[in-house]
Amino acid sequence: MPRTPSLLSRLRAVPPRRLAGWAALGYAAAILAGALVGAEITLRSKTRRIKGEFVPVGRRGGDVYLPATPETLSRGVIGIVPLRPSRGHALLGPPQLLGTLVRRRILEERGVVPNGSVAWASTFVYNGTPAQLGLPFQNFKVPTAVGEMPAWHVPPVGGERDAVAIVIHGHGGQRAQALRMLPALRRSGVGSVFVTFRNAYGAPRVGQGFHSLGDQEAEDVLAALEWAARAGYRRAVLYGFSMGGNIALCAAQRPERAALPLAGVLLDCPVLDWRDVIRANGQRFGIPGFMAAHIGRFVEWLVTRRSGQDFDLVDQLRASPRFTLPVMLWHGTRDRTVPVGQADALAAARPDLVEYRRVEGAKHIRCWNLDPGGYDAQLETFIRRVLPGVQVQGEPHA
Structure with a gap:
């Protein structure tokens, strides 16, 4: 009975040029599949639940x-x-x-x-509203040119509306992720407005529902500043998490459009370079570095083709020479979503403006969890420094 050739012997019989063609075709298919998935994840995010x-x-x-x-x-x-x-x-x-x-x-x-x-x-600690902390708040909507954005307003303890923090969640995130920091914001004497931006969960859909990675979303933050000005506030800081940090920096670079004077920016594990984030997340899922680089370039091309995204507009490392506001920056060394090297680069580029806390062992937007007291003290000290005269409530952290 004739013996069936093994797969290996069959492959050896195939001409090398044909094998190379199959390998190239397979590699191209893998790149295309990875890029399609990566572009879709980059462009959309409507997470319904807080991670837990x-x-x-x-x-x-x-x-x-x-x-x-x-x-x-x-x-x-x-x-x-x-x-x-x-x-x-x-x-x-x-x-x-x-x-x-x-x-x-x-x-x-x-x-x-x-x-x-x-x-x-x-690790996000809370999954509800400020009521989960026993705090009074107003559930309202910020009017914008593209619809009404859901928001929470937590007034300052003393009642005087002097300064306000505009708190901005990240890509696929929700407002509740920042409730961990609300007690420190209250002690610092500022009011807080937790905003939602276009095409996030619960917010109006614009166009095909694509994110602009910080550029257009900054318009919703500027609208929140307009609301705060009408509500009686006189100055503000911006506080962004992950993609929310990029949004905050985009808004901060439009001071002529801000309804309130901006005194500073707080950033927790911010996305500063989207190209780098896309590459890093490919490697996070086990894709070799050279392949992740190819997928990343193709993702950038697909995102630009589908949405018109200009990655240079949201490259905050390139924009850093133009920064004028003091920055409080936290980033964890175990962050696998946004590489800590981005924060390192920003701190090195602008030591005159950036106060940097590199948190050993912290994952993405989990810096607070490893040292709540230390994080709160840094937050409160920064706000007291950039907002002199703000009425501190209770005993601030040392």
Whole structure:
């Protein structure tokens, strides 16, 4: 009976030129597939839920016991919210692994987190509104040229509307991701406006729903400044997370359009160079560096062709010589979404303006979690410096 040739022997029989052609075709197909996915992710983001996990909660006194998962094992502070949020909410301290369980100490608690409950656990700590912190707030919409953007207004403790922080979430993010920093903002004496921008979840869809990666979204931040001016505020700072940091910097470069004088910009793991982010995220998923570079260039071409995006307009490292406002910058060394090298480059380029905190071991927009007290102190000190005379409420962090 004749023996069937092996696959290897069949491949050896194929002319080398044909094999090279197949390899090139396969590589091109992989590049195309990666670029199509990458362009779609870059252009759109409408995440409905704050990142976290649902887990059963065991409780003994001031300790809770959670199953060991990537989220419950995260370094630093996390939050848990029972499925019935009215029953409680807690901030939990650093993890201690006990076999298949994680023990965390309760640092703060509102209401009661009951033993045996099922809860949402997350490094973003909160998943609701400022009411989850027991704070008064106004749920309103910012009028813009393309529709009304959902927003929260948290007035200053003392009632005097002197200064306001415009808080801007990131790509695929939501306003609740920044609630961790709200107590520090309150202590600093400023009011807060948490804004949503076009084509994000809950906001108006514009055109085909594509993001402009900071350029057009900055118009929604300028509209929020107009609202704040009408509400009686006299000056402002911008506070952006991830892509929100790029939006903040785009808005800060249009001072003639700002309804309020801008005193400074706070940036948490900001996207400063989108080309670099696209390449890095390709490598994050195991794509070799040379292939990620090819995919990145093709993603840039596809995004530009589909949306008209000008990547130079949102290249904040290139724009840094034009910056005029003081900047408070945090970035984590374990950030796999936005490479920390971007923050390093900005701090090196503008040491005259940038106060930089490079947080060892912190993941993307998780710098606060590793050292809440230190982060809050840096935030409050920066606001006191750029907004002299603001009425500090309570005891500020040292």
